[in-house]
Amino acid sequence: MRDIDLTGKLLIAMPDMGDPRFAHSVVFICAYSEEGAMGLVINKPTDDLRLSSLLEQLDITRSPDARDLPVHFGGPVEHGRGFVLHDYGYHSSISTLDVSEDFAMTATLDILEDLAQGRGPGQAIIALGYAGWGPGQLESEIAQNGWLTCEADQGLVFGTADALKWEAALKKLGISALTLSADAGRA
Numbered sequence: 001m002r003d004i005d006l007t008g009k010l011l012i013a014m015p016d017m018g019d020p021r022f023a024h025s026v027v028f029i030c031a032y033s034e035e036g037a038m039g040l041v042i043n044k045p046t047d048d049l050r051l052s053s054l055l056e057q058l059d060i061t062r063s064p065d066a067r068d069l070p071v072h073f074g075g076p077v078e079h080g081r082g083f084v085l086h087d088y089g090y091h092s093s094i095s096t097l098d099v100s101e102d103f104a105m106t107a108t109l110d111i112l113e114d115l116a117q118g119r120g121p122g123q124a125i126i127a128l129g130y131a132g133w134g135p136g137q138l139e140s141e142i143a144q145n146g147w148l149t150c151e152a153d154q155g156l157v158f159g160t161a162d163a164l165k166w167e168a169a170l171k172k173l174g175i176s177a178l179t180l181s182a183d184a185g186r187a
C-alpha cells in the first residue's frame with residue numbers, strides 16, 4: 001500500500017528538469033495508482049490552437065456565445081487525444097473521471113459539443129496529450145528532486161494566468177523561484 005496518493009495534486013517541475021518538454025511545468029495529476037500516474041500540463045498553452053479552431057477541425061458548430069479557450073500541451077503522450085480538466089460541477093453523459101471534490105476530467109467528444117454551445121463546465125482547461133508514468137517512475141523522479149508536489153486548488157488551476165502558474169505553485173509551498181535557480185546569487 002502506498003503512503004501517498006498524488007491524485008488531484010500538482011507536480012511542479014524543478015528548474016533543472018532534464019526533459020525540456022516539462023521545463024517550468026505544472027502538472028495536475030488526474031490518476032495515480034500502483035500501475036502508474038496520468039496528468040495534464042496546465043500551464044503551457046499551444047501557440048496556435050484555440051477551441052474554435054479545434055471545433056472547426058472536428059466539424060462541431062460553435063455558437064456565438066461559446067467561450068474560445070486556449071488549447072494546452074497536456075503532455076507528450078498521445079498528443080492527438082484531447083482531455084478537459086474542469087470543475088466538479090459538470091459531468092458528461094458518457095464518461096467523466098471524478099478526480100477530487102473540486103476537479104473532474106472528461107475525454108469524450110460531448111464535452112467539446114457542450115462547450116461549443118456555451119454549456120459545459122464553468123471552468124475548464126483543454127489539453128491535447130497527457131503526461132504518463134509507469135509503475136514507480138514518478139516516485140523515482142520525485143525522489144531524484146525532479147518534481148515538487150503541492151495541493152491543487154481551483155484558484156491556481158483555473159484562475160491564475162498560465163505564465164504565472166509555476167511561480168504561484170512554488171509560492172503555495174513558500175518557495176521563491178529565485179531560490180531554486182542555478183544562477184541565484186551570482187554576480
